[in-house]
Amino acid sequence: MTFPPGRTPLELLAPAKNLECGMAAIDHGADAVYIGAPQFGARASAGNSLADIATLCQYAHQFCARVYVTVNTLVYESELDEVRRLLEGLCDAGADAVLVQDMALLALAGEVASAKGSGMALHASTQTDNRFPDKVRMLRDAGCSRVVLARELPAKEMADIHAQVPDVELEAFVHGALCVSYSGLCYASQYCFSRSANRGECAQFCRLRFELVDAEHRPVDRPRHWLSLRDMCRLQHLEEMAASGVVSFKIEGRLKDAAYVKNVVAAYHEQLDRLVAKHPDKYCRSSLGRVRLTFTPNLRKTFNRGFTDYFISGRGDDIASPDTPKALGEYVGKVKEVRRDSFNVAGTATFANGDGLCFFDKYNELHGFRVNRAEGNRIYPHHVPPQLSRGMALYRNADALMEKTLSRQSAVRKIPVTMTLAAIEEGYQLQAVVPGTDLQVEVAVAAEHQMARQPQGDVMRQQLSKLGTTVFEAAHVGVDDETSSHFIPSSQLSALRRKMVEAMQEAIATAMKPGKAASVGYREKTVPLPEYPSEYRRYPYLLNIANSRAKAFYTWLGVKDPQPAFELGNHRSADGTQPALLMQCKHCIRRLLGYCKRDTARKPAWREPLYLQLPDQRRFRLQFDCQHCQMNVYAEN
Helix, strand or coil: CCCCCCCEEEEEEEECCCHHHHHHHHEEEECCCCCCCCCCCCCCCCECHHHHHHHHHHHHHHCHHHHEEEEEECCCHHHHHHHHHHHHHHHCCCEEEEECCCCCCHHHHHHHHHHHCCCCCEEEEEHHHHCCCHHHHHHCCCCCEEEECCCCCCCCHHHHHHHHHCCCCEEEEEEEEECCCCCCCCCCHHHHHHHCHHCCCCHHHHCCEEECCCCCEEECCCCCCCCEEEEEEEEEHHHHHHHEEEEEECCCCCCCHHHHHHHHHHHHHHHHHHHHHHHCCEECCCCEEEEEEEECCCHHHHHCCEEEEEEEEECCCCCCCCCCCCCCCEEEEEEEEECCCCCCECCCCCCCCCCEEEEEECCCHHHHHHEEEECCEEECCCCCCCCCCCCCCEEEECHHHHHHHHHHCCEEEEEEEEEEEEEEEEEEEEEECCCCCCCEEEEEECCCCCCCCCCCHHHHHHHHHCCCCCCCEEEEEEEEEHHHHEEHHHHHHHHHHHHHHHHHHHHHHHHHCCCCCCCCCCCCCCCCCCCHHHHHCCHHHHHHHHHHHHEEEEHHHHHCCCCCHHHHHHCCCCCCCCCCEEEECCCHHHHHHHCEEEEEEEECCCCCCEECCCCCCCCCEEEEHHHCEEEEEEECC
8 A cells, every 4th residue: 555645654553462452452543563472572471372463464454554573582592493483473474574672583584584475574672772873774774674762762862863764664652661771771680580571571670669778878768669660651742753753653561451452542543643634744644444432532541650751852850650660540639538438539530339549648658449339529448548548649540430431342443435336338337445545446247227217326325335344434425417317226236335345355455465575684784883882892791692693693793702691691791890780771860869960069968879779688789870861770799
């Protein structure tokens, strides 16, 4: 399918935990979905069978929507043959692209796609640490048609990458949970729990509660979740991101259920449609179909830890969620009065039986409970929490009515077609067009012309509009005066309608057939070794080399003596003297405490370095790299 000249197709990319979530995402307006493969996905617990992936591809392709499969973990040497077989299966299933982290897959996926004659594309996962133009250029030249940018990039840096590498698609996150470390460069889970984030087994080290102590082991503040971030929400920044060259807007959440996917996808679908309507000569959607919702999307009503736009317009103060890593949901008012068996709420919110509510007590500890019965603004829980008192802010983190609505069918997606019926010498011809595209078909039936006693145009339009359970709906049916004066049996009109549907389905299937096969990796060196940040030189394991083919890739790029990945036991610096660098973060605890050197000359009472300390006394040293506005977390040996 080709798009109108001069218009950039924009894609809303949704997560799919499973087949159900993937189909729900398509129904609610996604232009593409990404789903985990049976193995080697960055969410090990969100794998799916090849059969389910094939079914999802068939469903999505009806709307010219695409399916991307995550194969974005590090691959060990013993797994290379297995991952090749997986890639072959994904080609057969009809996957439109695979997201990869391990550099071995740049060649493997290309080889498989070429052998299969498949156009399955290569997308570089955000796990490949895509923060600067040279890296994006290298990935493009190695065969990637798309690069998923680091979440930390502001719009102006996205624009700079697009300006320097305009011939690669840019994908960026717009919503969902945030990793505090640059993706692909977090080793805390592996170091502490032998569960590698780069192998899809993150133990969420960043959501733990730590004590913050100074160089003299004195507490700096009360124990908190110092590395826990709010969730990203860039609903109001889509236009800014599109102007920066982003073409795919990605929602995080491959562990989320269908209700979450429905609500979030619907909200971003509507916002993206508004953007396209605002700039009809500049943008269009990359898939087909009009979505009708049975509910009003509300991002506050599904899982969230509070929202941040996360550096899209520069550094702000709305990043962290240190008091709890759990969902707060929407603010619903303050506690007005507490009785033995109930309490009431000051505010305009309405409540329902089964709502989940939560609050912070006077010690900033989060407590939650379910509503047994709601009578107006008076709430009857099973037990009134003893910590609840007058004046406390109340949040709803589970909305029973919203959940009930989303548990049912909550959207219908149809492709509008404009039909024109005309009499031809041999019988009758029906032409159908999908407005705004080059999709057009013509079908005919042989029949003798019979004159009607009265005009039949309305009957013809009604009969041809009966598209039933197909993915199409009649936007308009045109019948000229001459044709409407004929009598056409219902059986012939039904035959025309059926032929039109089959022909349009075939046209869409043809439009979805991929072009040339993916390139076979890095045949020609077109760029020098990217200028990596200095940490890569001090800690060679940051290249995440877990197999011989990845090592060969970096040797080809000019890396002298490539070193194995952290997961293979390589935990120290290049000179062997420094402890492991576990995280690199744009989030800064020094700033959170109000002592950013760029913002204030105030001197803190503590003496650095600061340490994060777990209850078992394991400590992790913090380094504040103010020159690069970055906080590093080191193992303390």
